[in-house]
Amino acid sequence: MQLDRILQSQGFGSRKQCRAMIRHGQVAIDNATCADPFAEFAPEGLHFSVDGEPWQYREHAYVMLHKPQGYECSRAPKHHPSIFSLLPEPLVGREVQPVGRLDEDTTGLLLLTDDGQFIHALTSPKRKVPKVYAVSTKHPVDDAQLATLRRGVQLHDEPAPIAAANCEQIAERLIHLTLIEGKYHQVKRMVAAAGNRVEALRRIAIGGLTLPDDLAEGEWRWLEPADLERLWQAADA
Ligand code: URA
Numbered sequence: 309m310q311l312d313r314i315l316q317s318q319g320f321g322s323r324k325q326c327r328a329m330i331r332h333g334q335v336a337i338d339n340a341t342c343a344d345p346f347a348e349f350a351p352e353g354l355h356f357s358v359d360g361e362p363w364q365y366r367e368h369a370y371v372m373l374h375k376p377q378g379y380e381c382s383r384a385p386k387h388h389p390s391i392f393s394l395l396p397e398p399l400v401g402r403e404v405q406p407v408g409r410l411d412e413d414t415t416g417l418l419l420l421t422d423d424g425q426f427i428h429a430l431t432s433p434k435r436k437v438p439k440v441y442a443v444s445t446k447h448p449v450d451d452a453q454l455a456t457l458r459r460g461v462q463l464h465d466e467p468a469p470i471a472a473a474n475c476e477q478i479a480e481r482l483i484h485l486t487l488i489e490g491k492y493h494q495v496k497r498m499v500a501a502a503g504n505r506v507e508a509l510r511r512i513a514i515g516g517l518t519l520p521d522d523l524a525e526g527e528w529r530w531l532e533p534a535d536l537e538r539l540w541q542a543a544d545a
Contacts, residue, residue, distance in 0.1 A: 309348065309349060309350070309351045310345065310346050310347070310348060311326075311330055311335065311337075311342060311344065311345055311346070311347045311348075311349060312326045312327045312330060312345035312346065313326075314349060314351050314354065314356075314365060315329065315330070315335065315356075315358070317351070317365075317402075318363060318365060318366070318398055318402065319369075319397070319398035319399060319400070319401030319402030319403075320358060320397075320398050320401060321401065326345065327345040329358065330342065330343060330344070330345040331343055331345060334358055334359050335356060335357070335358055336356065336357045336360075337349065337354070337355075337356050338355070339357075351365045351367075352365065352367075353365065358398075363398070366530075368421060368422055368423040368426070369399055369402055369404050369420075369421060369422050369423075369530075370419070370420075370421045370423065370426065370530065370531040370535075370536060371395070371399065371404065371419070371420050371421070371528050371529065371530055371531060372417060372418065372419055372420075372517075372519075372520075372523070372528065372529060372531060372535075373391060373394060373395070373418045373419075373420060373527070373528040374415075374416065374417070374418075374519060374523045374524060374525050374526065374527055374528070375391060375410055375414070375415055375416060375417075375418045375511075375525075376394075376415060376525040376526050377412075377413050377414075377415050378412065378413070379391045379393075379394065379412065380412050381406045381409035381410055381418070382409075387412070388412050391406070391418065394526050394527075394528065395420070395528055399420070399528075402422050403422055404420040404421055404422045405420060405421065405422070405427060406418055406419070406420050407419040407420065407421060407426070407427050407430050407431060407514075408430070408431045408439070408490040408514075409490075410511060411493065411496075411509070413508075413509070414509045414510065414511065415508075415509070415510045415511075415525065416441075416442075416509075416510040416511035416512055416519055417511045417512060417513065417514055417517070417518070417519040418511070419514060419531070419539075420528075426539075426540075429540070429543035430514065430515065430539060430542075430543055431490055433488060433489045433490075435542075435543045435544075436473075436488040436545070437488065437514065437515045437539075437542045437543050438473055438474070438486045438487070438488055438513070438514075438515060438516075438542070439486065439487050439488070439490065439511060439513070439514050439515075440474075440484055440485070440486045440511070440512050440513040440514075441484070441485045441486075441487070441495050441509055441510065441511050441512065442478070442482065442483075442484055442509075442510045442511075442512050443482070443483050443484070443485050443495060443499060443506055443508075443509055444481055444482055444506070444507045444508040444509070445481045445482070445483065445499065445504045445505060445506060445507060446481070446504065446505040446506075446507050447481070447504050447505065448480045448481055449477055449480070449481065449482075449483055449504060452503075453502045453503055453504055454475055454477060454483070456501075456502040456503070457471070457472045457475045457483075457485065457498060457499070457502050458471060458472055458475050459471060461497075461498050461501035461502055462501070463491070463494075463497050463498065463501060464497075466491070470489065470491070470494070470498065472485050472486060472487060472498065473486040473487060473488050474486035481507070484512070485498070485499075495509055496509070514539070514542075515538065515539045515541075515542030515543065516538050516539075516541075516542050517531075517535050517538055517539055
């Protein structure tokens with residue numbers, strides 16, 4: 309594949325922009341500058357650098373982001389900065405999308421990819437991929453509320469009651485709630501329908517993949533092949 313096409317596929321701009329970057333000597337392969345936009349390389353696994361920043365060719369981009377509070381999962385945010393401002397330009401350039409959005413005030417694990425099939429597989433309620441939320445509540449959680457969440461609550465605009473796939477009390481005002489759907493404000497609405505109120509919400513796992521302790525708020529990282537395998541398995545189960 310031609311170097312200009314490789315760069316374009318990885319989100320570095322239009323072909324014209326990529327050719328210009330290459331001709332300006334901004335691109336290196338194996339630490340040697342390559343100024344020929346038409347030089348051919350096998351893309352799979354190719355390591356290259358742009359302005360000294362190392363990259364690896366990836367057919368699709370799959371990343372996790374530790375979403376902080378006060379960021380919107382939108383490209384055109386209305387009231388807060390966008391989560392896309394936390395990602396490097398080429399990831400935004402290749403149009404990664406969130407795999408299920410989080411509210412502006414929700415923190416935690418957010419996956420992003422440019423693989424539409426992956427997004428569909430992980431978000432379709434039919435695939436039953438579990439998403440685990442740590443829910444801090446305003447009032448102490450009682451047994452009746454836990455039972456209600458497990459049995460199912462009727463949400464406005466939903467045809468049938470929705471139950472938590474799992475619901476565990478961790479502390480007086482902290483539960484871990486597992487959902488297989490991703491409906492609008494689902495956790496907040498379910499907890500409200502059970503007679504309590506969400507004070508803080510954090511997604512801690514998706515399909516068996518947990519938010520790593522060493523990924524600070526606002527940081528992102530590539531998903532490892534083992535992470536992807538686990539997620540695809542969760543969607544196939
Ligand atoms: N449920 C909510 O209410 N908000 C989120 O951000 C995610 C799930």
